[in-house]
Amino acid sequence: MLPQLYKMANYTQCAENPSNYYCSAQARLIIPSTNLNTINLIKNFSLDKTKFDREFIYRTQCIPKEFIQDDSELYYYASNLVNQEMEFFQLSAKVEDVTCNKIGLEINTFDIICLVVVVFYNILLMFATYKEKSYEKEKGLKYAISRLSLFHTWKLRSKPPNTTDFKNLINMNGTRVFGMLIIILLHIGVASNTSFISDPEVYEKVLNTIWCSTSFGLIYLSIKMGAIKINGIKASLLGCLIRPIFSLGCALGVYGMSHNLGGPIKNLMESKVFIILSNCVYCVYLIHMPTMLLINRFSMEPINFDYWKVIQDYIVSVILSFLIGIYFTLAIEEPGNMIQKKILPQITKWEKISKTE
Structure with a gap:
């Protein structure tokens, strides 16, 4: 019997502490050399392209902030969480990749600039669509704005x-x-x-x-x-x-x-x-x-x-x-x-x- 391919930690409980990080981990199973049945089973899965490769398992984990700062501590903590589950299957696992996101929403300067540009451009499109008929008879900037009208671009397209x-x-x-x-x-x-x-x-x-x-x-x-x-x-x-x-x-x-x-x-x-x-x-x-x-x-x-x-x-x-x-x-x-x-x-x-x- 193999462990679940995918398993998710409870996001709601993790979010109770805003300093926590919700992480996605990929772990490689380590199988004892004496367990030939499991080795052959995983080998058969890996050879079949229509099946998932069961040598790897995927988990989401709730990890406290203090383990995020150092990669070695992060991978060690994540591997311990996975291995606690693997004890039931008499297997072990090593986490090879972890991607973490903070529970609280983080917005940096670049995000703000992109958001402002997108909002401004969409407002300009709505304004151009509303003013198309009156501005298309004008010259210069007003005429250029009228060409952005969604009605005008729809006619062209x-x-x-x-x-x-x-x-x-x-x-x-x-x-x-x-x-x-x-x-x-x-x-x-x-x-x-x-x-x-x-x-x-x-x-x-x-x-x-x-x-x-x-x-x-x-x-x-x-x-x-x-x-x-x-x-x-x-x-x-x-x-x-x-x-x-x-x-x-x-x-x-x-x-x-x-x-x-x-x-x-x-x-x-x-x-x-x-x-x-x-x-x-x-x-x-x-x-x-x-x-x-x-x-x-x-x-x-x-x-x-x-x-x-x-x-x-x-x-x-x-x-x-x-x-x-x-x-x-x-x-x-x-x-x-x-x-x-x-x-x-x-x-x-x-x-x-x-x-x-």
Whole structure:
């Protein structure tokens, strides 16, 4: 029998003394050489990539302030707390990494400056949105402020380009959004691993099911081929095939839709909603991981990741990522594009072609 993979100290009791620190510790199990069953069990876990490595355990601990000042004392105290628990399993452990946060909120000068800048810029955006109609007729600073209006940036971002390339590859908008949805789903596993999990065995099954159900066709084949462990010339040949097979699966879909194949799938990929969302995918990609990490960041007890919990986290992550991503697109990316176009000379595709000829 192995100790729990994750275990959390009571945060509420720890917070009764504001000078305490709430720490996350990673400890490596030390197993007696005579305990062959446990050694083989942990070895089997470490060889299976779909399982957690049970050689390590993770704990949150309430550590008094006097042990925080010196690293050697901190690690010694943290190891003692873990080893008190390990006595029941006739094992020992050595803490290899500890990250501590003070119970009381600490705000430094840099935090204050960042907060002031964020608040001021958002107030400016709200003011520009409110004054857009009256200021857009003015000149100078007032006109520049009106360009920051969320209504104005929305019009610029939601207007599809009237070019031949865009019309031929309009289905790429849906492909980008669909790809973003898959990325968020696959990153659920990465984000979940930053939380303490109450039932790792159930979580492992959920993660495997999601992986299999979201991988299909040539894309799924390339992923499975990438997991094969081989050496030498076989590895070189297989490595050359994985990326082309993955790309071929995506390219065939895009090529077919550009030639009016696909039926309802093509109509969905070229819909107005997907065109608008596609224009915001860059910011959604940047923001989706922090959003997913924050969903379970402040839980005070290990989280039970069953199928419903994963689906719930996925739905919340998609909604929040796209909402925040759209706002960042309108508030930061689009104003940045306008500044870039004012500063740098703009050369169209056809001008480039004429110059090369």
